Amino acid sequence: MGDRIQNRKHRLITKILVIKIKIIRDVITQTETSPMDKIGGKMERLRNSETLKIISYILIPFLVLAIILGAIYIEYNSYNKEDLSRGDYFKTNSFIYNEYYPNLQRIFRICSNIEEGIRIEGEYYNSFVDNYTLVQETPTKIYYSQTYRGYYNGFNYIIVNENGTIYTNIKVENYNEKIQEIKNSEYYWYKETSKINTNLEQLDDTGFAYNFGLENLKEIKNNKFSIYTNFNKEQSSILEYKVNVSIYNFIANVGSMPVYAMSYSILILFIIGVYLIWSIGHKNNKEGIYLSNFDRFSYEIIFVVGCIVIATFTLIGKECLVNANIYTLVIGLIAYLICYISCAVIGITTIKRIKARSFIKTTLTYKICKWIKEKIKEVSNLILWNKEITTKLIIYYIAFLLISLFLIITSSATAFCVILLLIFWSLVLYAILNYTKQLNSIKQQLKCIYEGKEDIRIDTENLEKNLKQMAEYINSLSTGLTKAVEESLKSERMKTQLITNVSHDIKTPLTSIINYVDLLKKEEMPNEKAKEYLEILDSKSQRLKRLTEDLVEASKATSGNIKLNIESINLKELIKQISGEFEDKFNEKNLELILQIPKEKVNIKADSRYLYRVIENMYTNIIKYALEGSRVYIDIIKNKDKVEIQLKNISKAKLNISTEELMQRFVRGDTSRNTEGSGLGLSIAESLTKLQGGNFNIYLDGDLFKVVIEFIV
Numbered sequence: 001m002g003d004r005i006q007n008r009k010h011r012l013i014t015k016i017l018v019i020k021i022k023i024i025r026d027v028i029t030q031t032e033t034s035p036m037d038k039i040g041g042k043m044e045r046l047r048n049s050e051t052l053k054i055i056s057y058i059l060i061p062f063l064v065l066a067i068i069l070g071a072i073y074i075e076y077n078s079y080n081k082e083d084l085s086r087g088d089y090f091k092t093n094s095f096i097y098n099e100y101y102p103n104l105q106r107i108f109r110i111c112s113n114i115e116e117g118i119r120i121e122g123e124y125y126n127s128f129v130d131n132y133t134l135v136q137e138t139p140t141k142i143y144y145s146q147t148y149r150g151y152y153n154g155f156n157y158i159i160v161n162e163n164g165t166i167y168t169n170i171k172v173e174n175y176n177e178k179i180q181e182i183k184n185s186e187y188y189w190y191k192e193t194s195k196i197n198t199n200l201e202q203l204d205d206t207g208f209a210y211n212f213g214l215e216n217l218k219e220i221k222n223n224k225f226s227i228y229t230n231f232n233k234e235q236s237s238i239l240e241y242k243v244n245v246s247i248y249n250f251i252a253n254v255g256s257m258p259v260y261a262m263s264y265s266i267l268i269l270f271i272i273g274v275y276l277i278w279s280i281g282h283k284n285n286k287e288g289i290y291l292s293n294f295d296r297f298s299y300e301i302i303f304v305v306g307c308i309v310i311a312t313f314t315l316i317g318k319e320c321l322v323n324a325n326i327y328t329l330v331i332g333l334i335a336y337l338i339c340y341i342s343c344a345v346i347g348i349t350t351i352k353r354i355k356a357r358s359f360i361k362t363t364l365t366y367k368i369c370k371w372i373k374e375k376i377k378e379v380s381n382l383i384l385w386n387k388e389i390t391t392k393l394i395i396y397y398i399a400f401l402l403i404s405l406f407l408i409i410t411s412s413a414t415a416f417c418v419i420l421l422l423i424f425w426s427l428v429l430y431a432i433l434n435y436t437k438q439l440n441s442i443k444q445q446l447k448c449i450y451e452g453k454e455d456i457r458i459d460t461e462n463l464e465k466n467l468k469q470m471a472e473y474i475n476s477l478s479t480g481l482t483k484a485v486e487e488s489l490k491s492e493r494m495k496t497q498l499i500t501n502v503s504h505d506i507k508t509p510l511t512s513i514i515n516y517v518d519l520l521k522k523e524e525m526p527n528e529k530a531k532e533y534l535e536i537l538d539s540k541s542q543r544l545k546r547l548t549e550d551l552v553e554a555s556k557a558t559s560g561n562i563k564l565n566i567e568s569i570n571l572k573e574l575i576k577q578i579s580g581e582f583e584d585k586f587n588e589k590n591l592e593l594i595l596q597i598p599k600e601k602v603n604i605k606a607d608s609r610y611l612y613r614v615i616e617n618m619y620t621n622i623i624k625y626a627l628e629g630s631r632v633y634i635d636i637i638k639n640k641d642k643v644e645i646q647l648k649n650i651s652k653a654k655l656n657i658s659t660e661e662l663m664q665r666f667v668r669g670d671t672s673r674n675t676e677g678s679g680l681g682l683s684i685a686e687s688l689t690k691l692q693g694g695n696f697n698i699y700l701d702g703d704l705f706k707v708v709i710e711f712i713v
Contacts, residue, residue: 047279056272061340063265063272070262076251089248090187090233096202100231103155104189104203110159110167111225132167141165142175154236156182160226179228188230281352289356295349298364306346313338400428438467446474514541564607564691571602571636571643571711574612579634582619590628591649596635604643604711606692614696617685618647618707625705627652638713645709655700 046052077084083092132143143166158179159167172178182188189198198204233245251258281289294302313335320332353359360366407421445458458471517538525531579593586593622632626649635646682698689696695710 047282048284049279050283053276053279056276057344059272060269060344061337063269064340066261066265067269070258070265073251073254073258076247083248084252087252089245090231091200092248093202094244096200100155100187100189100200101203103157104229107157107159107227107229111227114161114167114225135171143167144171145169154232156230156232158182158228162224182228182230185230185232187233190226190228192226277351280348281355289352291352291356291358295352296362298367299349299353299359299362300364302349303346306342309342310339438463442467442471442474449474517541564610566605566607566692568603569606569608569611571604571645572597574608575615575634575636575645578612578615578619582623585623586632589623589626591623591626592631594631594633596633598636598638600638602636602638602643604713606694606711610688610692614685614688614709615645617682621682622647622649625651625653627703641713643711643713647707649705651703651705655703655705
C-alpha cells in the first residue's frame with residue numbers, strides 16, 4: 001500500500017515538473033522572439049511613415065543651404081582674414097578697393113576733364129562721368145551733378161579748383177561747413193594741395209607706395225584740385241552694401257558655428273539620404289515597391305526636362321545673387337526651391353525604378369527598341385504566314401518599283417513614257433480595287449453567316465486563286481453550320497415534344513391515383529400502419545404531379561411557347577403580397593424576412609402571372625435551402641431606367657458548385673437531395689424572366705446566395 005502511494009507521489013511530481021518546464025520554455029521562447037517581432041514592426045512602420053518622409057524632404061533644402069553657407073564661410077574666412085581682423089566692413093580691402101576706390105577714379109576723370117577744358121554748360125562738360133548744372137553764379141561758381149547718382153549712393157564729394165569753383169554731388173547752403181563735416185566724418189579721404197588725409201589706411205601715402213593698382217590716385221595727389229570725399233553709410237540705400245555688411249558682421253562675430261553647423265548638416269543629410277533610399281517606394285497596405293503612373297513614364301523625358309529646369313533656374317539664381325536686392329533675393333530663393341524640387345523628383349523616381357527593377361523597362365529607349373522588335377516580328381509574321389502568297393506579293397511589289405523607276409527615268413526624255421507611266425499606275429490601281437472588291441464580297445457573306453442567315457454561298461467563279469480557295473472553305477463551313485443548326489433545332493423540338501408527350505401520358509394515370517387516394521382517405525382504415533402508407537402515397541403522388549407540371553412549364557418557357565401579357569405592374573404591391581403569403585413558411589423555418597422597398601411607386605413592364613411565378617420560385621428556393629435562424633433580404637433598387645429585385649440568403653449547405661451548373665436543369669443546391677424539389681425552379685425562373693425582357697443572374701460568395709432580377713421601368 002505504501003509503495004503505491006509513493007509511486008503516485010513520484011508520478012504527480014514528474015507531471016508538475018513537466019508542466020513547469022513547458023511554462024519556462026514558452027516564456028523563454030516568447031522573450032526571445034517577441035522583441036524581434038516588435039523591432040520588425042517598428043522598422044516597418046518607420047519605413048512606411050509618410051510623415052517622416054515629408055519631414056525629411058522639408059529638411060533637405062535647409063541642410064543643403066547650411067552646407068553651402070558653411071562652405072562660403074570657410075572660403076570667405078580663408079581669403080579675407082585681413083578684412084575680418086579690422087572689425088568694420090567699411091574699412092576692409094573689399095569695400096575700399098571695390099567701392100571707395102572706383103569712386104575716387106571717377107573723381108580723377110572729372111578733374112582731368114576740367115583741366116582739358118571740356119565744356120560744362122558754358123564752362124566745362126564731361127560727357128563720360130557727370131552732367132553738371134550751374135546752381136550758383138556768385139560769389140563762387142558751384143556746379144551740381146545728379147547724373148549717375150547711383151554710383152555715389154552714400155559717397156559724397158566736393159572738388160574745388162584753384163580759382164575757387166566747386167564741383168559736387170551735394171546740395172548745401174554753406175560748403176565750407178560741409179568740407180569741415182567731411183573732414184570729421186567716420187570714413188573720409190581728402191587732399192589739399194598735394195597732401196592726403198584719410199582714416200582709410202589703404203588709401204594713404206603708404207598705400208600708394210605699396211599698391212601699384214592705385215596709380216590713378218598718385219596723379220590726383222599731384223594735381224591742382226582740392227578734393228574732399230567721404231562715405232556716409234546712413235545715406236546709402238543700396239541693398240548690396242547692407243547685404244555685404246550683414247554677411248561681414250555675421251562671419252566676423254559668429255565664430256566657428258557655421259563649420260559645426262556644416263558638419264552636423266552633412267551628418268544629418270547622410271542619415272536622411274540613407275533613410276530615404278531605404279524607405280522610398282514603400283507605402284502602407286502596399287506590397288513591394290509602389291510605382292505611380294509618373295514612375296512608369298519615359299525616364300529620359302523626365303530627366304531631360306528636369307535638367308533643363310535645373311539649369312534654367314540655376315542661371316536665374318546666379319544672376320539674382322550677382323545683382324542682389326530684396327526682389328532678386330526672393331526670386332533666387334524661389335529658383336533654389338524649384339531646383340531642389342526638380343532634383344528631388346528625378347531622384348525619387350530613379351530610386352523607385354531601380355528598387356522595383358523596372359528602370360530599364362521604363363526608359364524611352366527600351367520602349368522604342370521593344371516597339372521596333374515587335375514591328376520586325378510583325379513584318380516577319382506577315383512575310384512568313386504564307387510563303388506562297390508573300391513571295392508573289394514581294395515579286396509583284398519589286399516589279400512595280402522597277403517598272404515605275406524605269407518609266408520615271410525615261411519620262412524625262414519623251415512624253416510617250418509619261419503616258420505609259422500613267423497607264424501602268426492606272427492598271428495597278430484597277431487591280432488593287434478589283435482585289436479589294438472581291439475581299440469585300442467575302443466579308444459581306446461572312447457577316448451574313450455571323451448574323452445567322454442560312455444558305456449563304458459565295459460565288460467563286462470570278463475570284464482570284466487564293467481568294468477562291470478561301471471562299472470554298474467558307475462555303476463548306478456555312479453548309480456545316482446550317483446542318484448543325486438544323487440538327488440542334490430538330491433535337492430540341494424532339495426533346496420538347498417528348499417531355500410534353502410523356503408528361504401528358506403520366507398526367508392521366510397520376511390524376512386517377514390521386515383521386516383514388518382521396519377516396520381511400522375517406523374510408524375507415526383497418527390499422528394505423530395502413531393510414532401511414534396512405535399518407536406516404538398521397539405525398540409522393542402530389543410531388544410527382546408538381547414535377548410533371550414543372551417539366552411542362554420548363555419546356556414551354558425554354559421553347560417560348562407562352563403567350564405573354566406585358567403591362568405595367570406595381571412591383572411593391574406584388575412583393576408585399578407574395579411575402580405575406582409566405583410569412584407562415586418563413587416563420588416555420590425561423591427565417592427573418594427583411595424588406596427594403598423605396599417609398600415612391602415602382603412600376604415595371606412585365607406579365608403579372610409569370611412574374612409572380614418567378615418570385616414565387618425564388619421564395620420557395622429560399623425556404624428549402626436557407627440556413628434556419630438566419631436573415632433573408634429582399635431589396636428593390638430603382639435606377640434611372642431599370643429596377644433590380646435582389647434576394648439574398650445564407651445557404652445551410654456548402655455551395656461547392658458554380659453558378660453555371662446551378663442554372664442547369666435538374667441541378668439542385670442540395671447535392672445530397674434530401675429536400676423535395678425538381679431542380680427546375682431556377683431554370684424556369686430564368687427562362688420566364690428573359691421571355692419578359694428582363695435579366696436573371698445568380699451570385700455566389702461563400703455561403704451567400706444572391707439572385708438579381710432586372711426589369712426595364
